[in-house]
Structure formats: C-alpha cells, structure tokens
Amino acid sequence: MSGRVAPAPGRAVMPGLELARYLPYRLSVASNKASGLIARAYQARFGLTIWEWRVVAVLGSGHAMTAQAICEATAMDKVTVSRALRALNERSLVRRRTSPQDKRASLVSLTPDGQAVYEEIAPLALEWERSLLEGFSDEEKAVLGELLERLSVRADILAQGEDELP
Amino acid sequence: MSGRVAPAPGRAVMPGLELARYLPYRLSVASNKASGLIARAYQARFGLTIWEWRVVAVLGSGHAMTAQAICEATAMDKVTVSRALRALNERSLVRRRTSPQDKRASLVSLTPDGQAVYEEIAPLALEWERSLLEGFSDEEKAVLGELLERLSVRADILAQGEDELP
DNA sequence: CCAAATTAGTTGCAAATGATACTAATTTCC
DNA sequence: GGAAATTAGTATCATTTGCAACTAATTTGG
Numbered sequence: 001m002s003g004r005v006a007p008a009p010g011r012a013v014m015p016g017l018e019l020a021r022y023l024p025y026r027l028s029v030a031s032n033k034a035s036g037l038i039a040r041a042y043q044a045r046f047g048l049t050i051w052e053w054r055v056v057a058v059l060g061s062g063h064a065m066t067a068q069a070i071c072e073a074t075a076m077d078k079v080t081v082s083r084a085l086r087a088l089n090e091r092s093l094v095r096r097r098t099s100p101q102d103k104r105a106s107l108v109s110l111t112p113d114g115q116a117v118y119e120e121i122a123p124l125a126l127e128w129e130r131s132l133l134e135g136f137s138d139e140e141k142a143v144l145g146e147l148l149e150r151l152s153v154r155a156d157i158l159a160q161g162e163d164e165l166p
Numbered sequence: 167m168s169g170r171v172a173p174a175p176g177r178a179v180m181p182g183l184e185l186a187r188y189l190p191y192r193l194s195v196a197s198n199k200a201s202g203l204i205a206r207a208y209q210a211r212f213g214l215t216i217w218e219w220r221v222v223a224v225l226g227s228g229h230a231m232t233a234q235a236i237c238e239a240t241a242m243d244k245v246t247v248s249r250a251l252r253a254l255n256e257r258s259l260v261r262r263r264t265s266p267q268d269k270r271a272s273l274v275s276l277t278p279d280g281q282a283v284y285e286e287i288a289p290l291a292l293e294w295e296r297s298l299l300e301g302f303s304d305e306e307k308a309v310l311g312e313l314l315e316r317l318s319v320r321a322d323i324l325a326q327g328e329d330e331l332p
Numbered sequence: 333c334c335a336a337a338t339t340a341g342t343t344g345c346a347a348a349t350g351a352t353a354c355t356a357a358t359t360t361c362c
Numbered sequence: 363g364g365a366a367a368t369t370a371g372t373a374t375c376a377t378t379t380g381c382a383a384c385t386a387a388t389t390t391g392g
Contacts, residue, residue: 015280016292017223017226017288017289017291017292018227019220019223019224019239019240020239021311022198022223022291022295022313023295023298023299023307023310024197024200024201024204024294024295024298025220025241025309026314026315026318027193027197027200027201027314028197028200028201028207029314029318030193030197030314030315030317030318030321031190031193031194031196031197031198031243032197033317033318033321033322033325034189034193034194034243034317034321035190035193035194036321037321037324037325037328039329041328054185054191057183057185057188058185059222060183064269071190073185073186074185075191075195075198088288102202117218122183123183124186126182126183128190129188129189129190129311131320131324132189132190132317132321132324133189133317133320134320135290135316135320136313136316140313141189143309143313144189144310144313144317145187145189145192147302147309147310147313148192148193148195148196149192149196150301150302151196151199151200151298151299151310152192152196152199153193153197154200154297154298154300154301155200155202155203155298156199156249158203158294158298159199159202159203162206162207
C-alpha cells in the first residue's frame with residue numbers, strides 16, 4: 001500500500017493540506033534529523049552542545065571576535081552565545097579579553113586547547129556532512145544550498161511585515 | 167565588502183569548514199526561520215503551539231487515530247503528542263474514545279470545534295507556504311522537496327549505525 | 333494458561349530555552 | 363559638555379523540553 005490517504009467518507013476534501021507534503025514540516029523534519037545526528041556526535045565525543053560547537057566553529061578561523069559578532073556569524077541569540085561562552089570559558093577552550101576600544105565588550109578567541117578541539121572536530125564535521133550528502137551530485141548540493149538560502153531570505157522578508165498585519 | 171574571510175595571518179587554513187557554508191547549519195537556519203514565522207502566526211491567531219497544530223493537521227483528514235499513529239504521522243515524540251492532546255482536549259478540540267480493541271489506547275478525533283479550527287487554519291497554512299515559496303518555480307519546489315526527502319532518508323540510515331561506532 | 337516481556341500513554345523531575353530586566357559603557361545630538 | 367538613548371553582555375525567572383520511571387493492558391512463548 002502506498003499513495004495518499006483517502007478522506008473519511010462523507011467528509012469534504014480539504015485541498016492539498018497534507019502534513020507530509022507541507023514544506024515547513026518537511027524542512028523541520030529533515031533539519032531535526034540532520035542536526036540531531038550531528039549534535040549527538042558532538043555531545044558523545046567532545047561534550048559540546050551544538051551551540052558551543054557553533055561558537056568554536058566560527059572562532060576556528062583564528063580571528064578574535066566579540067560576542068555580538070558571534071551572534072551574527074552563528075544565527076544565535078545573544079543569551080545563547082553568552083551561555084555557550086561561559087561553558088567554553090569554564091573548560092578553558094576560549095579566552096576573553098576586554099576590548100580596549102569598548103570596555104563593555106570582550107574579544108573572544110580560542111585557547112590552544114580550544115584550537116586543538118577545533119582542529120580535531122572540523123574534519124569530522126565535514127565528514128558527517130559528506131556522509132549526509134552521499135549520493136547527492138555536486139549540482140544537487142549546490143541547488144539545495146541555493147534554495148535554502150532563498151527560503152531564508154523569504155522568511156526574513158515575511159518576518160519583517162508580520163506584525164503589521166490585522 | 168563581501169566574499170570569504172581571510173584566515174588570520176600565520177595560521178593554517180582549515181580546508182572548507184565555514185559555518186555559513188555548512189549544510190546542517192544552513193538547513194537549521196532555514197528551518198528555524200520558516201517554522202518560527204509560522205509558529206508565531208499559529209500562536210498569535212489561534213493560540214496553538216506548533217505541535218498542537220500538527221496534531222490538528224493530521225486529524226483533519228477525519229480519521230480517528232491512536233496517539234501512536236499520530237506520533238508516526240507527525241514525527242513527534244509520544245510525550246509531546248500526549249501533551250498536545252491534553253491541551254487540545256482541554257479546549258474541546260479533540261475527543262478521545264478508548265479503543266475497543268485495545269483498552270490502553272484511545273482513538274482521537276477532532277470535535278466539530280476542532281474541525282472548524284482545522285478548516286479555518288488549513289487554507290492559511292497553505293497561504294503561508296505559498297508566500298514562503300514565492301519566486302520558486304514548480305520545478306524548484308519539487309526539487310527542494312525531493313532533496314529534503316533524500317536527506318531525511320540518509321539521516322535515518324546514519325542514525326541506525328551511529329551507536330555501533332568505536 | 334500464566335509468567336515474562338512488550339506496548340500505550342501519562343507523569344514527575346531535571347535540564348534547556350526564551351523573554352525580560354538589569355548593569356555598565358558608549359554614542360547621539362542638543 | 364552632558365542628559366538621553368543605545369548597545370554589550372549577564373542574570374533572573376517562567377516555560378518548554380526530554381528522559382526515565384511508572385501504570386495498565388496486551389502479547390508471547392513455554
């Protein structure tokens with residue numbers, strides 16, 4: 001058996017709303033599966049949450065950054081970044097120096113330990129990505145990336161206008 | 167200014183791990199933006215959480231289902247389904263009858279009020295989806311759906327093997 | 333046929349998350 | 363030059379979530 005489920009007898013057919021075909025739902029399912037997979041791996045092998053990992057990933061470039069810059073680079077909330085930095089700092093994976101230009105802000109960078117963690121995880125992260133995309137052609141990967149990007153842009157645009165509605 | 171960020175001077179270049187180009191990250195960002203947008207709308211207009219909405223959506227077919235069947239149809243955890251059903255039941259949007267075949271299980275269906283909610287939201291949900299995908303050709307929509315599906319399948323396969331590793 | 337194992341669904345508790353408020357430093361602009 | 367507004371980051375509190383334990387019903391298999 002396969003295909004669409006028939007509507008209950010005597011009930012009007014509602015055109016087209018079937019959860020399994022609803023894009024925001026499918027996107028959420030795919031994202032949760034992919035993230036969950038990788039998050040479990042970070043957690044099990046390195047004791048890092050997905051947010052801590054994201055912070056490490058952007059600091060892996062070697063540039064010191066403010067928490068604010070990290071927020072932008074990781075699409076994380078400032079509270080989430082603050083908590084991730086506290087945890088990373090307690091484990092001595094990052095260090096924070098008060099910015100000389102702005103004494104409210106700190107410049108955060110990886111410690112040697114943090115850099116070592118980054119260098120150990122980064123190749124694994126790429127390997128997980130590769131496994132996830134096994135069977136995708138280069139073109140398919142590019143198209144997927146592009147479509148996700150356009151979707152994000154659309155969502156941003158719609159979010160702009162949403163509180164102006166009736 | 168645009169383009170890739172240069173590595174810090176004197177630092178080895180780690181090939182290819184740039185968060186903004188990392189697929190699981192991009193997927194998560196796109197999904198969160200899309201879901202957040204729609205979740206806020208459900209919440210603001212109908213007082214439904216995204217999980218309550220998902221349950222309503224699958225029950226909208228008119229078929230009575232067990233909580234277990236709802237779990238499968240919505241990709242939700244049984245605890246989450248249980249809580250969503252309790253909330254919907256308190257608002258008299260669903261009703262539960264003990265299954266005659268299995269007295270542990272209930273058969274859940276929408277009440278007339280629940281059906282009315284479904285019929286009011288379903289077209290809006292489709293409209294939000296349409297807005298989100300504005301500018302996407304039919305083929306692009308199809309490709310996106312197909313790629314997400316393949317990604318989910320891959321993630322399931324990888325999740326199978328993950329606790330067999332060293 | 334009955335003890336052991338499994339399944340449906342709920343509950344309780346601990347951890348994660350999000351919104352808000354707060355402190356301290358900086359910028360704006362009159 | 364300084365009061366008012368803004369920004370960086372943290373802390374607090376309420377809600378949400380996830381896990382594990384639990385009850386009750388059913389299935390298995392000896």
